[in-house]
Amino acid sequence: MSLATPVLEGNRLSLARLLTQIENDSDEGRAALGELFSHTGQAHLIGVTGAPGTGKSSLVNQLARYFRNPDARQEPRRVAIVAVDPSSPFTGGAILGDRVRMRDLAGDPGVFIRSMASRGTLGGLATATSGMVQALDAAGYDLILIETVGAGQAEVDIARLAHTTLVVEAPGMGDEIQAIKAGILEIADILVVNKADRPGVENTERALRGMLQLAHPVAHRTWHHGRAEMVNAGSEEGGLDEIWQTPILRTVATEGMGIPAVGEAIIQHRQHLHGTGDWQRREHARLEAELNDLLQAELVSRWRQSVAEDLYHRTLNRLVERRISPRQAVAELIDEGKP
C-alpha cells in the first residue's frame, strides 16, 4: 500500500519510510510521490550551504528553533531539515551532524530531521533531494531547510531547488580562498558570517562585500545581528524592493546570537519573492529544470533498454581502437540501435 495517505495524515513513521523509498529510488517511492505531488507547493524551501567548519549545522539547528518559537508577531512554523552531504564517504559529516541535532530538537513533533550521505552521482543526489523535499512539503512542513556542504556544482543544484539560499562563511579562512566562492556568492540571497566572535570577522565581511559588489554592482550594507530594522535597508517599507539586496549578517550560532535577524531576513526574502512575482518565476524554473533532468534520465534509460548490449560494446571497442570517432559512434548507436 502506498505511504501517501498516512503521510498526508501526519504519520511520522510513514514519512520516514517514504523518505527511505525515495532515497532508494524505489517504485513504491515514485508512485507515492506521484500521489503526493498535488499537495506540494506550500513550503518555503531554504538552501543553506557553506564550507565545512563554518558551523552550518549549528546555524540550521538554531534557525529551526527560531521558527518553532519566533517573536510575538509570527506564528510558529513546522520545520523540516534535510542535510545532504555530497562529499566523499570518508568525511562522514552528515551522520555526526545528525546525532548532535537529535539531542537538540528531538521530541518536538513540529520538527522533522533527515540526513543523507552521497551514495552515487551528484545528479542522483539532486533528484533524491528534490523528491524528499516534495514529500516533506506534502506532509505539511512550512519551512524546509536544505543543508549542503560546499562543493561546487552541488550548491548550484541546491540553489535551483530552493526559494531562498543562505551562504555561510566564517572568519579566518583567508582572502585568497574566498575567491573560489565567487561563483557561489552569485546564488546567495542571504550571506551569514557565522563564528562572528572570532578574530578576522571584519576582513571576512569586507571580502564578501567586495565580491558582492563585483557580482552585482549595487550598494550593499552590512547588517549586524539584533538590528532587524536594517534588513532590506534600501526601502522604507521593507520587503518589496524590485531588486533584492543580499544582506550580510553576523551570527554566533552556538550561542544563538544573530539568529532572529537571519530568521527575519528569510521571512522578508519570501515576502520579496511574493511581492515581485519571483516566487512564481522560481517555481516555474525549478519545475522545468526538474522536468528536464527526469526527461534526460528517462530518454537515456529507454534507449539503453532498446539497444543490444553487444552492439554497444562492439561500438565502444571500435571507438577505443580509434577506428570511429565519438560522434560516429553516437550516430551508429542511435541509428542502428533502433529496435
Added chain:
Amino acid sequence: MSLATPVLEGNRLSLARLLTQIENDSDEGRAALGELFSHTGQAHLIGVTGAPGTGKSSLVNQLARYFRNPDARQEPRRVAIVAVDPSSPFTGGAILGDRVRMRDLAGDPGVFIRSMASRGTLGGLATATSGMVQALDAAGYDLILIETVGAGQAEVDIARLAHTTLVVEAPGMGDEIQAIKAGILEIADILVVNKADRPGVENTERALRGMLQLAHPVAHRTWHHGRAEMVNAGSEEGGLDEIWQTPILRTVATEGMGIPAVGEAIIQHRQHLHGTGDWQRREHARLEAELNDLLQAELVSRWRQSVAEDLYHRTLNRLVERRISPRQAVAELIDEGKP
C-alpha cells in the same frame, strides 16, 4: 574545406581556427574532429587543478618550459596548454593568465597555448575541452596540460579527461578549508604544494598527508623538490608499483624551484600507467564517458526536435499547476510526443 589536413601538417593558424570552431561547437569543427580522431591517442593528458591563488598558471608555465628543455636523459617534448576557467565571468582569470604566459613562452614553435572561459554549462565546457584536447593530440603535441580553477564538479570532469591529475595547494589557506577538498584529493595523482617558501608549508603538507591517509590508507612520504630519487619512494626500481603512491612535492614556481621533481613525477606516473595497464583502462573509461555524454546530449536533442513545442509548454504548465507530477509529465511527453 576542413581544417583537418593543415592541422595534421602542423599549421598553427589552422589549429587556432579549428580550436575556435570546436569551442563554438560548429558543424565544421565537428566534421574536422571526426577526420582527426584516428590520429589521437598519443598525447599524455595532464590535468592541473587548484584554488585561485595557488599559482597554478606559473606552475603550468614552468612545467611547459621543463618539458621543452628537460635534463639530458629526456627528449624535448612538444607541449600544449589548455587553460579552462569555469568560474563566473567577472573573475576573468583565464585572460590574464594567458597574457602573462604569452610573454614567457611565445615564439617557441613547440608550445601551443589556448585559454577558454566558461560560456555555458559545465557540461558544454567539458565537451569543448575534450574536443580541443583531441585536436591538439592529433596535431602532434606530446604533452597537453589542462589547467582548471578548482570548482568542484569541473575538477572531476577534468580528472576523467586526464591520464595524470595534479592538484595544487599553497600554504596559509587554513586547515578547515582544506577539508572541502577531500573529494578533490581522491582524484590527485600528484600533489604540489606551491609557494613553498611561505610560512605554514609544514602545516599544509601535514594536512594533505592526513587527508591522503584517510582516503587511501597506505604509507605516504613527503618529497621535497630537487630530490628526484625519492619519487616513487615505495619501490627500489621505481615506476612500476602496482599501487601508485601519490607524492606531495614542494615548489616555488615563480623561481623554478622544485619543477624538475614534478616533471619527473609526471613521467614516472606515465610509466606507472603503462606498466600496470592503467593507461589502457583510463583511456577506455575516458572514451566510454565521452561516448555516454554525447549519447545523452544527442538523445535529448533528437527528442526535442520530435516533440511539438506547444505540447511541451502545455505539459510544463500543468506541472507548475500541480495537476500532474514530474514523472507523469515525463511519461506523457515521451509517449504522446512520439511523432
